[in-house]
Amino acid sequence: MNDNLDWTIQQYEETLKNYPNLNKMMEEPFLLRMILTVLPSLMKQHPVGTRISKAQVYEAFNEQWIDVHVKNISTKLSELRIQTNPKKIRLAFQQYCQDLGFEMFMQGNQVATEISDHKEYENGQMMKKLDSILEMKVNEVSTPVAKTQDVWERFFNGDSIAKYILRRVGDNKYQFLHRSCQEYYAAQKIISDIISLTFNIFDDADIDNQQFQQHVPKLFINYKLLNEELGIIQFIAERIYDTNPKFINLKPRLFQIIESSKNSEN
Known part of the structure; x- marks a missing residue:
């Protein structure tokens, strides 16, 4: 993932001195790996002495992680003489990760399960052999499980290649590289939803306020x-203080949401 494989230990040490707040993050093993992986690109994005946030480290790491897979897929498709649009694939992967990360948050489950058609067929045949009484009991027990499995179905449609950016951890089971990556994507989906609001929160007009x-x-x-x-x-929280212009409205919109919640009858 790192294009600067020729960096020496001394280069890493000297660069880290310019970003002292990263040293505390490096106490966590996974963050240590991430920082060393993306340090060259972080150096290009942030001036010396900048306080780089954890969110910015994860952003750089996950962008590189997705770029690697986009490049591999584009190369393989090119060999088959299939035209690709890397930018569209990248955006699709990012949206996929945000959607899956948020769904994992909603389900309280770090593992997404891909349902096997073959297993579904075998289970269906087995159910047909059960008598009606036993079948009713099995249905009562298995219904919640089926509903949970259905939640993941949309993330594994057909021959979707998006799942290959995940880590396979068992029989048809997938998760992100680390729990914190799932948390990052869930947060990104929440943030994107907030900053995309089109309401003029500074307008006191009743109709805007009601909407x-x-x-x-x-x-x-x-x-x-x-x-x-x-x-x-x-x-x-870290994005509230992010200097990237796309997050400039996050803080005022969050305050507006809080105030709205206080005034809500529910």
Whole structure:
């Protein structure tokens, strides 16, 4: 993943001195690996002395991770003389990761299961052999499981190649490289939802205020309590102070959402 494989230990040490806040992050093994992987690119993006946030490290790492897979896929398809659009593939992968990361947060499950058609057929044949009483009991027990499996179905449609950016951890089971990557993507989906709001939050007109009040419950941030999701909370909090222009409206919109929640009758 790192294009600067010729970097020496001394280069890494000298560069890290210019970004002292990264040293604390490097106490975590997975973050250590991430920082060493993306340090050359971080150096190009952030001036010396910049306080680089954990969210920015994850952003750089996950972009590189996706780029590697996009490049591999594009190369293989080119060999088959199939034209590709790397930019579209990259955007599709990013959206896939955000959607899956958020769904894992909603389900409270770090592992997504791909349903095997063959196993479904065998299970169906077995069910037909059961008598009606036993079948009713089995259905009562298995229904919640089936519903949970159905949740993941849309992430493994047909010959989707998006799943290959995940880590396979068992029989048809997939997860992100690390729990924190899932938290990062879940946070990104929540943040993107907030900053994409088109309401003029500084307009006191009643109609705008009413529309905003009605829309707030539909925001992803209100789908499930974040009380125990410290990782997701941290990623959101760090983006509030991010100097990237695309996050400039995050803080005022969050305040507006909080105020709206206070005034909500629910």
